[in-house]
Amino acid sequence: MxxxxxxxxxxxxxxxxxxxxxxxxxxxxxxxxxxxxxxxxxxxxxxxxxxxxxxxxxxxxxxxxxxxxxxxxxxxxxxxxxxxxxxxxxxxxxxxNWAALGYFVFVAALLALSYIDLDSWLLPHQITWPLLAAGLLSPIWNRRLAWADAAIGAAAGFAGFAAIALLGERLLKRETMGWGDVWLLTAIGAWLGWPALLPVVLLSAVQGAAVGTILIATRRDPDPSPAEAAAPSSDDDWVPPRHAVPYGPFLALGALEYLFFGDRLVSAWNSVLLRLFS
Ligand SMILES: [Zn+2]
Known part of the structure; x- marks a missing residue:
């Protein structure tokens, strides 16, 4: 270029x-x-x-x-x-090509959603639902994505995370998976197709767990220091729990990694499996 x-x-x-x-x-x-x-x-x-x-x-x-x-x-x-x-x-x-323009809209939405989730622990429907609709339509401009792969990706992404969300609510009586995360994975499944779902979920879970562990391991005095307390407040009044991280940014990160490196990651994974089982 x-x-x-x-x-x-x-x-x-x-x-x-x-x-x-x-x-x-x-x-x-x-x-x-x-x-x-x-x-x-x-x-x-x-x-x-x-x-x-x-x-x-x-x-x-x-x-x-x-x-x-x-x-x-x-x-x-x-x-x-x-x-x-x-x-x-x-x-x-x-x-x-037009697919590049489409994917840029997709990654820009992921970037905005990540920061909104970091700020407010929300993944607003105003963004995730239009993103899902655009993903389901994206085979129009992206010839590499089949209609069926996009539709199955959305359906399987929704079903998988919705099941986790419902099971958490019923069995554990607490929120294990926010509905914002369910809709974000649904949109990612539509944009990247169903083969992306498992790699994206694995990448996001591993990296989210790693960052969460590091934050807990490096936890200091839970009271804010005088300098932090005196710092001017941000745009938002809502104070997130200290040393906890929302899941949305990791889903977005996993989707970006799959989009840019998915071919290489999957072939590396396959060669590992071949060595183990042949
Ligand atoms: Zn000013």
Missing amino acids: PVFVTIWVFATGAVVGSFLNVVIARVPKRQSIVSPGSRCPRCGNPIAWYDNIPLLSWILLRARCRSCGLPISARYPLVELLAGILAVAVLRHTGP
């Missing part, structure tokens, strides 16, 4: 990332993602277009709001950077 194409695709992805920041901040609060324009979350002053250029503005403003001078979270340029990288990665992986 020529360098200028890479730069252009990265910049376009970063602009989409800037929009994802708006989605991440507003969708959980049921606010419009169209109007009003971007505002500083601390002082509420509108952000001028020249202070809202993805990545560059955060660097030029030295991570401070022009109006109130308070810090701007590194979250914003990080989401823009990740969206830019994912745009380039999808195009390199899929090639210049």
